[in-house]
Amino acid sequence: MKELKVEVHEVRERCGAKHKPGDVFFVRGEGTVEIPGNSRICLYALNSLFPFLTSKQREKELPDDDWVAETKYLCCPDPRGVTFRITPL
Numbered sequence: 001m002k003e004l005k006v007e008v009h010e011v012r013e014r015c016g017a018k019h020k021p022g023d024v025f026f027v028r029g030e031g032t033v034e035i036p037g038n039s040r041i042c043l044y045a046l047n048s049l050f051p052f053l054t055s056k057q058r059e060k061e062l063p064d065d066d067w068v069a070e071t072k073y074l075c076c077p078d079p080r081g082v083t084f085r086i087t088p089l
Helices: 043-057
Strands: 004-011 024-027 073-075 082-088
Touching: 004 043, 043 073, 043 082
Parallel strands: none
Antiparallel strands: 004 024, 004 082, 073 082
């Protein structure tokens, strides 16, 4: 499975978890989440990202016309909150 870098791209108006652009965490191939620097990740944002992250890790197994391959940005459940950039490593 692919490893992924998940980075805070933008905070639109607010973030209760105090995320800032550039904050990052990694989804590792063995099914773990690595958060560098003893940092934190919002549970609500993480929960909303999980279904996509699993698909993104298995992108090569999806049909060629699947939307997952072209999607690079996702947002947290708060529409005025955080946008995350997902980058395969």
